[in-house]
Amino acid sequence: MIAPSILAADFGKFAAEVEDVINAGCDWIHIDVMDGQFVPNITMGPQVVEALRSRFHCTLDVHLMVQKPQQVIPDFVQAGADVITIHQEATPHVHRGLEMILQSGVKAGYALNPATGLDGLAYVADIIDVLLIMTVNPGFGGQKLIPATLDKIRAARQRLVDLNRKQVRIEVDGGINAETIGAVKDAGAEIFVAGSAIFAEVDRKKAIGALTTALAA
Numbered sequence: 426m427i428a429p430s431i432l433a434a435d436f437g438k439f440a441a442e443v444e445d446v447i448n449a450g451c452d453w454i455h456i457d458v459m460d461g462q463f464v465p466n467i468t469m470g471p472q473v474v475e476a477l478r479s480r481f482h483c484t485l486d487v488h489l490m491v492q493k494p495q496q497v498i499p500d501f502v503q504a505g506a507d508v509i510t511i512h513q514e515a516t517p518h519v520h521r522g523l524e525m526i527l528q529s530g531v532k533a534g535y536a537l538n539p540a541t542g543l544d545g546l547a548y549v550a551d552i553i554d555v556l557l558i559m560t561v562n563p564g565f566g567g568q569k570l571i572p573a574t575l576d577k578i579r580a581a582r583q584r585l586v587d588l589n590r591k592q593v594r595i596e597v598d599g600g601i602n603a604e605t606i607g608a609v610k611d612a613g614a615e616i617f618v619a620g621s622a623i624f625a626e627v628d629r630k631k632a633i634g635a636l637t638t639a640l641a642a
């Protein structure tokens with residue numbers, strides 16, 4: 426499944442940009458929330474999620490790159506998020522945050538930066554729907570995939586099998602394009618976030634087609 430990251434969209438015509446990728450067949454929209462603290466960039470808040478929710482029926486996948494995510498989870502639940510992902514590195518209470526998401530009736534995602542190991546996975550695997558393995562350091566679109574993350578995806582897939590939690594889907598985010606998507610898929614990823622590979626192209630249908638073709642190869 427390809428999830429366009431609207432961080433790379435033209436913010437001057439936001440709704441039209443989202444409509445464009447939905448018309449091109451995408452059903453998951455990835456929304457990057459940055460607070461200028463956890464990552465050195467500030468992007469969008471719950472109002473954006475709310476605006477998209479009122480217009481579109483697709484899955485809204487909210488990636489929270491914020492410190493103390495527990496403080497804002499209720500706002501994003503209220504705004505209509507379908508998946509909320511929080512980072513291991515953003516709070517000493519990641520289990521509590523994930524439970525909070527789950528108890529709100531929203532799917533919970535657990536994110537790991539490139540240099541974070543899989544040690545915590547065993548303790549949250551039973552309460553997550555998605556494991557987000559960052560394939561770049563979070564903060565900006567348009568970066569190159571870090572090759573060392575491929576081994577982590579493979580190890581995570583195996584770890585989930587060992588934990589009897591195969592149904593947890595592995596999402597990858599950062600530097601995903603037609604050249605890299607095959608390798609992350611082979612390593613065990615199932616949800617592929619792509620920002621610049623889609624929105625930097627004029628013809629989004631063609632850009633998504635190129636990713637789908639590369640996935641099938």
Ligand code: DX5
Nearest residue numbers: 563564566567599600620621
């Ligand atoms: C990075 C964000 C990504 C970003 C991906 O911090 O989490 O979702 O938009 O952009 P590309 O696909 O351009 O690497």
Ligand code: ZN
Nearest residue numbers: 457488598618
């Ligand atoms: Zn993201």
